[in-house]
Amino acid sequence: MAHTIAIVNQKGGVGKTTTAINLAAYLAIFRKKTLLIDLDSQGNATSGLGVILEGEIANTYHLLIEGRSLSSVVQPTTITNLSLVPASPDVAGAAVELVNQPEREFRLAKVLTDAHASFDTIIIDCPPSLGLLTINGLVAADSVLIPVQCEYYALEGLGQLVRTIELVKTHLKPSLTILGVVLTLFDRRNRLAHQVINEVRKHFPGYVFDAVIPRSIRLAEAPSYGVPIVKHAPWSPGAQAYRNLAQEIMALEKQSNLIGKGAATSATMVADVVKR
Ligand SMILES: Nc1ncnc2c1ncn2[C@@H]1O[C@H](COP(=O)(O)OP(=O)(O)OP(=O)(O)O)[C@@H](O)[C@H]1O
Ligand SMILES: [Mg+2]
Structure with missing residues (x-):
């Protein structure tokens, strides 16, 4: 079974896509068959991997709304072992059209069922x-990776994020765990x-990855x-940091059944930490 990691933070510009691209690339380089799914209509993970959506190239929209098969949507990338499901501005429409679909929260999880045999990691x-x-990303995932920007308002919104993860756990995906926070x-x-x-490490004891991603022009x-x-x-130091993050995640995968940084990780525990 592939380990499926959703990279989530409702705050904009915190490094979700940069983390998705570079974590996926290093996992692929460490010989993990990796699939990156771009679930954002901005398509930054798509363009960041050099995939150009010319003409009618199928993308996440077709996967979620038109019921296309995963294999018809997957694109190769310049990195061996790394494939991509691209996104286009159409994906913004998917967010609206999903509202009236049956089992609307499970669409991505369903289409990924076939991918589990073909990939080691899905980001x-x-x-x-x-x-x-x-x-949909959370329901399809085994675990959540939360990028947190090292700035004054870093913790703002994290309570709401953790509550959302809790709701998904309770109602839609009981096995969902928090993999950790990456600064x-x-x-x-x-x-x-x-x-x-220091503040983030205090709030999330045991959940913060040692690898800290530097601000880097590269x-x-x-x-x-x-x-x-x-x-x-x-x-570059940025490359080394993402390499280290990939290694930390692989070590966790080995050590436990996809349990997060904290030994007995559950979203509830993190919610308690945030409430305190
Ligand atoms: N470590 C870093 N050093 C320098 N620039 C970075 C770093 N991480 C991200 N950036 C830049 O900051 C901007 C936002 O990053 P990114 O797109 O990864 O964030 P995001 O959380 O995916 O944003 P959005 O919420 O819009 O999807 C981008 O221009 C990106 O190139
Ligand atoms: Mg992004």
């Missing part, structure tokens, strides 16, 4: 909202950023070349 890049597309856009010259790291410019950081600047 879902979710949009910056807690709407139906993200709910992103860290600027070591900024004193506040160090304080934020990471920001890689998408304009349509490649992950491993192809653009493999020796």
